[in-house]
Amino acid sequence: MLLRLFLLLATLWVAAPACAENTSSSISIYSDVEQSVYQVQVINLQTGKKNAIGSAFVVMDPTILATNYHVVSTYINNPKGDFALDYLSTTGETGRLELLAVDVIHDLAVLKATTALGKPLQIAKIPPKGTRLYSLGNPMDKGFSIVEGTNNGVMKSSDDNNILFSGSLNPGMSGGPTLIDTKEVVGVNVATSGNGLSYLVPAEYLAIILERLKLNNFKADEDIFQRLSEQLLNNADKYVQRLRNMAWTSERIGHFMVPMDIPGATRCWDNSTKPSPDDLMHSYFTQCSNESSIYLDDDLEVGTLAYEYIWLDGNNMMPARFYRQYEAMNASVSNSGAGKQDVSNFACFTDFTAVSGQEFKLTICRRDYFNYAGLSDLLVTAALVGNKREGMLFNLDMTGTTFTSGMALLQRMLEDFKWQK
Amino acid sequence: MAKMMIEIQTRGLNQYQRLAHFPVTIGRALDNDVILSDRSVSPHHLRLEQDEDGQVFVHNLVLENGTRLNEHPLGEQPVQVPIPSQLVLGDRKLRLVSMDTPVENTYVSHCRSLFAPLCKPFWAIMLLFMAIGGLLVNDYLDVGLQKDLLFYFSGLLPSLLWILFWTLAISGITRLITHRWEFTPALSVVALFSLMPLVFQEVGGALNYFLTSDAPTMWLVGGVSDFLLLPVLVYAYLHWVLNQRHLPALGFALVLSALPLGLRAINLLDQVTADKEFSSDPYYNQTLSSLNIHARPALPLADYLKKATEALPSQVEE
Numbered sequence: 095m096l097l098r099l100f101l102l103l104a105t106l107w108v109a110a111p112a113c114a115e116n117t118s119s120s121i122s123i124y125s126d127v128e129q130s131v132y133q134v135q136v137i138n139l140q141t142g143k144k145n146a147i148g149s150a151f152v153v154m155d156p157t158i159l160a161t162n163y164h165v166v167s168t169y170i171n172n173p174k175g176d177f178a179l180d181y182l183s184t185t186g187e188t189g190r191l192e193l194l195a196v197d198v199i200h201d202l203a204v205l206k207a208t209t210a211l212g213k214p215l216q217i218a219k220i221p222p223k224g225t226r227l228y229s230l231g232n233p234m235d236k237g238f239s240i241v242e243g244t245n246n247g248v249m250k251s252s253d254d255n256n257i258l259f260s261g262s263l264n265p266g267m268s269g270g271p272t273l274i275d276t277k278e279v280v281g282v283n284v285a286t287s288g289n290g291l292s293y294l295v296p297a298e299y300l301a302i303i304l305e306r307l308k309l310n311n312f313k314a315d316e317d318i319f320q321r322l323s324e325q326l327l328n329n330a331d332k333y334v335q336r337l338r339n340m341a342w343t344s345e346r347i348g349h350f351m352v353p354m355d356i357p358g359a360t361r362c363w364d365n366s367t368k369p370s371p372d373d374l375m376h377s378y379f380t381q382c383s384n385e386s387s388i389y390l391d392d393d394l395e396v397g398t399l400a401y402e403y404i405w406l407d408g409n410n411m412m413p414a415r416f417y418r419q420y421e422a423m424n425a426s427v428s429n430s431g432a433g434k435q436d437v438s439n440f441a442c443f444t445d446f447t448a449v450s451g452q453e454f455k456l457t458i459c460r461r462d463y464f465n466y467a468g469l470s471d472l473l474v475t476a477a478l479v480g481n482k483r484e485g486m487l488f489n490l491d492m493t494g495t496t497f498t499s500g501m502a503l504l505q506r507m508l509e510d511f512k513w514q515k
Numbered sequence: 516m517a518k519m520m521i522e523i524q525t526r527g528l529n530q531y532q533r534l535a536h537f538p539v540t541i542g543r544a545l546d547n548d549v550i551l552s553d554r555s556v557s558p559h560h561l562r563l564e565q566d567e568d569g570q571v572f573v574h575n576l577v578l579e580n581g582t583r584l585n586e587h588p589l590g591e592q593p594v595q596v597p598i599p600s601q602l603v604l605g606d607r608k609l610r611l612v613s614m615d616t617p618v619e620n621t622y623v624s625h626c627r628s629l630f631a632p633l634c635k636p637f638w639a640i641m642l643l644f645m646a647i648g649g650l651l652v653n654d655y656l657d658v659g660l661q662k663d664l665l666f667y668f669s670g671l672l673p674s675l676l677w678i679l680f681w682t683l684a685i686s687g688i689t690r691l692i693t694h695r696w697e698f699t700p701a702l703s704v705v706a707l708f709s710l711m712p713l714v715f716q717e718v719g720g721a722l723n724y725f726l727t728s729d730a731p732t733m734w735l736v737g738g739v740s741d742f743l744l745l746p747v748l749v750y751a752y753l754h755w756v757l758n759q760r761h762l763p764a765l766g767f768a769l770v771l772s773a774l775p776l777g778l779r780a781i782n783l784l785d786q787v788t789a790d791k792e793f794s795s796d797p798y799y800n801q802t803l804s805s806l807n808i809h810a811r812p813a814l815p816l817a818d819y820l821k822k823a824t825e826a827l828p829s830q831v832e833e
Contacts, residue, residue: 433795
């Protein structure tokens with residue numbers, strides 16, 4: 095409770111000078127683009143009430159709105175016609191929207207209204223780091239507002255190539271435009287991650303979809319799920335291909351040199367438990383992950399990559415006793431929140447294999463997505479066997495990849511294992 | 516005139532009274548010829564008479580708690596009694612038998628064949644020590660922390676009490692049936708019942724690792740240990756220690772095991788149902804063994820990956 099109060103006060107304290115700083119520039123931006131910014135609502139047709147809201151802006155054509163994929167994901171994931179998309183202008187006008195196309199990888203969606211909505215905003219390249227940016231949207235359904243911040247640069251691949259924005263984005267502002275002084279769009283508001291840390295999708299990705307749609311005379315894509323699958327598969331294969339060609343750092347855990355951080359792609363942390371005087375064995379635990387994901391639906395995200403190494407040293411323990419503890423730790427679980435409507439059960443294959451001259455009991459488990467053909471989760475667990483008082487567990491958890499790419503990445507990693515005693 | 520006897524059935528040790536003179540009165544009162552000190556029997560319950568031809572008639576004297584002759588209730592009219600016949604007076608059973616009824620064979624020794632060693636104190640105590648040792652070793656292997664010896668002994672106490680309780684319970688039941696205490700075989704049975712699951716668990720684990728399959732544990736622990744061990748031990752005890760015939764021993768063993776087996780069956784059913792449901796956890800053979808003895812040799816990585824790819828096709832139509 096105290097912490098919440100503190101956070102609230104801290105937010106107010108940060109917000110107060112921001113308001114005072116409001117320059118004539120932000121006032122003119124607000125008045126100039128107000129007509130081009132809308133709220134998007136996902137309406138449950140059974141109750142007539144909105145289920146999700148976000149922001150959107152007119153771009154390229156007076157009837158075209160751009161927003162985030164995650165704002166309209168409920169509409170997309172319930173294709174039976176239970177939901178509809180509506181827009182709401184700052185002046186209170188509403189109307190139905192049609193979904194034209196999505197880019198699930200960059201969290202973008204393009205919608206079309208039956209009437210002209212406002213003046214289309216222009217798209218510009220990402221300005222240099224430190225440039226003043228103005229983010230527009232409808233935070234928490236409380237009315238349109240403008241948030242000022244600075245461009246802190248494009249994140250590395252581990253953060254989806256997004257722009258780090260110093261302003262404070264709130265739920266409901268997702269899908270709104272972020273402008274520079276010239277009133278051109280450079281990014282689309284996407285998500286908040288902790289206090290005052292917000293991300294923007296570079297508007298260039300939006301430009302790519304819009305160009306394609308323009309060639310097609312703004313006709314809606316036919317099978318959205320097919321499109322989503324293609325984007326996800328294509329992205330998964332490219333991602334793994336890129337990882338395989340990157341320079342992995344190699345570090346020692348126990349008697350093994352193993353692949354650890356991939357600079358610009360994954361980060362590793364030590365997670366070893368603090369040794370206690372009663373411990374008979376020592377364990378060393380390193381966890382690595384790509385710290386990013388692709389949002390598909392509530393509780394469903396893919397594109398995560400996590401791997402971990404646990405080295406166990408049984409010291410002078412009796413081997414049978416050491417192996418009891420070792421066996422108890424040999425259980426791998428998936429971090430994914432995918433449910434029975436999304437994926438099949440895991441099917442597993444277990445056998446013995448030799449890696450760098452050492453024997454491993456290696457298990458590969460696979461489950462497949464129902465709605466995204468060709469997309470799978472891969473869960474791999476390897477246990478070093480054949481050493482009486484030493485053990486190592488290697489777990490690899492990949493979500494929303496293709497089986498072939500996952501296996502290729504696994505091979506790349508295992509081939510990098512080097513036994514050094 | 517055929518000589519006859521009355522058999523007074525009491526559990527484990529029947530009593531016989533020769534009938535020399537008629538009429539014979541039967542009842543709870545002390546002036547009867549045959550006295551049955553059971554409160555479900557009336558003071559003067561029954562009279563047996565014999566006519567000139569040697570036929571025996573039963574004369575029911577009261578109707579308080581009833582009398583049954585060969586399953587049929589008797590009224591106040593005298594009824595002729597064939598030999599042999601069963602009479603039930605209240606809750607008490609009698610049999611009217613002729614003097615030349617054949618005598619059953621003598622049981623030379625209790626504890627026969629398979630069970631013979633288990634009736635010897637040496638083996639019973641050996642089994643007890645093996646069970647205690649097994650439990651101690653199992654606890655020791657399970658704990659991955661530095662602990663005092665006392666810790667393991669305190670963990671053992673509930674199991675020891677359990678063994679003692681069941682040994683007393685089983686020998687107590689034996690006492691009721693045979694009028695003898697049978698500590699040694701009871702101890703053997705209980706020690707075996709404690710020891711065998713550990714053995715099955717250990718053997719199953721080793722076989723699981725050897726075959727890279729969970730089937731051995733499933734059958735040895737889930738099948739043999741959980742479902743067969745209890746009725747088999749009860750049956751063996753009844754048949755070879757208490758000299759029950761095969762079928763009654765089997766029936767009794769099943770009845771006695773019904774409750775624990777029923778509970779286990781419910782658990783098993785739940786588990787089977789849960790296994791068919793969606794689970795986000797993968798199911799694979801997780802056994803590890805310090806001996807590292809396995810049937811299939813370790814494959815080179817490339818071969819392994821090829822085999823895995825073949826073994827894991829897509830589960831969704833593409």
